[in-house]
Amino acid sequence: MSRSFNFCSGPAALPEAVLKKAQAELLNWHGAGVSVMEMSHRSSEFTSILESAKARLTRLLDIPDNYEILFVQGGASTLFAQIPANFVTDHKTVCYLDTGAWSAKAIKEAKKYADVIVSGSTKEQNYTTVPSWEELNLDPNAAYLHITPNETIGGLEFDDLPETDLPIIADLSSTILSRSIDVSKYGMIYAGAQKNVGPAGVVICIVRKDLLERSDNEALPSTWSFANLAKNNSMINTPPTFAIYLADLVFEWLEALGGVEAIEKVNEQKAARLYKAIDGSKLYSNPIDVAYRSRMNVPFVLADESLEQTFLAESEAAGLRTLAGHRSVGGMRASIYNAMPVEGVEALIEFMRDFESRYGA
Known part of the structure; x- marks a missing residue:
């Protein structure tokens, strides 16, 4: 049975080579x-998988020594919710950029722990x-600045960062490993795995070690404390072992392709052709806005x-799966993460042209 081209925003397509392995x-x-x-999860076999995943991710993103995975x-x-619970501590405020549906949800949760600016x-x-960086209202005494550089639902992406001394915490769920980043510019990066890394069930967190001191808090539930997770090598309780294993296979696949710089060139090509x-x-x-179009999530309307x-219906029959836009906005959306080959994007473009020739005005 031939495989379809899966444009789902998540859980998303995995590389075929990874699935076969x-x-x-x-x-x-x-x-x-x-x-x-x-x-x-305490066995030497799984410990080797966990350490391999951390080592590969460190190489792929050139993660400095003063960060914990x-x-x-x-x-x-x-x-x-877990982020403000860990990092607010003695601070009264947190700063958030509101750039789409996911940042709005993050703001709603943060309001339970601090005054959100x-x-x-x-x-x-x-x-x-995106907002103008020059006009941002930043409290220098805030615990951190939270950003969502890619809004999966709306299809908006930005890669430049505001100038601030606040620790920048970024939700990179949709873009991690899709483009080059300088990890040292962030206080924390987090990313749900089910888009560019692996199956649902695990979130990758890359946390600057000085911030972990804030979360060394007895009032926090033990499984929520980033400091406690770091002390226990992410194994306070049974971790999502198979999800971590598959993440390691994806990291291995990406290294074999030439790393993040190599896949970024492919992603640029795919997005440019579709747009x-x-x-x-x-x-x-x-x-x-053309300057802020996402490379990973391409929404379009008819x-x-x-x-x-x-x-x-016709795209599904043609082997192009999950092109419906998010239920909150409608329309169409093609998510073209790392695992989507150029051939998949070309197949979608060809279908779109044929559809327009039959139904367009």
Whole structure:
């Protein structure tokens, strides 16, 4: 049976080579006689997997020595509350940029722990652009500044950072490992795995070690304390072992391709081709400021909304899966993460052209 091109925003497509390797190792991992799903997380076998994943991620992102890598359960949405719970401590305020649906959800959770200063917002512009860095309202005494550099639902992305002495905490769930970043500019990076890294069930956290001192707090639940997680090598309780194993295989696959710089070039190519097809069409359009269009999540709408269900039905039949936009905004959305090959994007473009030739005005 041939595989479809899966444009789901998450859980998203995994590299076929990774799936085949996991399949080959499923029953008997490296001669251990058991699957990774069956082995003790305290075993030497799984410890080697965990350490391999951390080492590969460190190489891929060139993570400095003064950062700790954590594998956390609960999903990135849980981190919306876990982050302020860990880092507010003696601070009274936190700063957040409001650039889309996910940053808005993070703000809502943070309000349960501190006074939230919305330092900049483009809600009035329907989240089609980003705030002006020069006009941000930043409290120098805030615990941190939280940003969401890629809004998965809206398809907005930015890669430059505001000038601030505050620790910058970034939700990179949709973009981690898709483009080059300077980890040293962040206080913390976190990313749900189910988009560019692996299956749902684990969140990668890269935390500057000086910030961990804030979370060494007896009042925090032990499984929520980043400091406690670091002290216990992410194994306070049973971690999501199989998700970490698959993440390690994805890291291995990415290294073999040439690392983040190599995949970034492919991602630039894929996004450029798809946006060119949209912009050259009379049927399709994308509302985002061209300077801030996401490379990973490409939303588009049809000039005739009545054609949407026909588009989705026919694209599904053509082997192009999960192109419906988020339920909150509608329209279409193609998520073209690292695992989506150029051939998949070309197949989508060809389908879009054919569809427009049959249904366009």
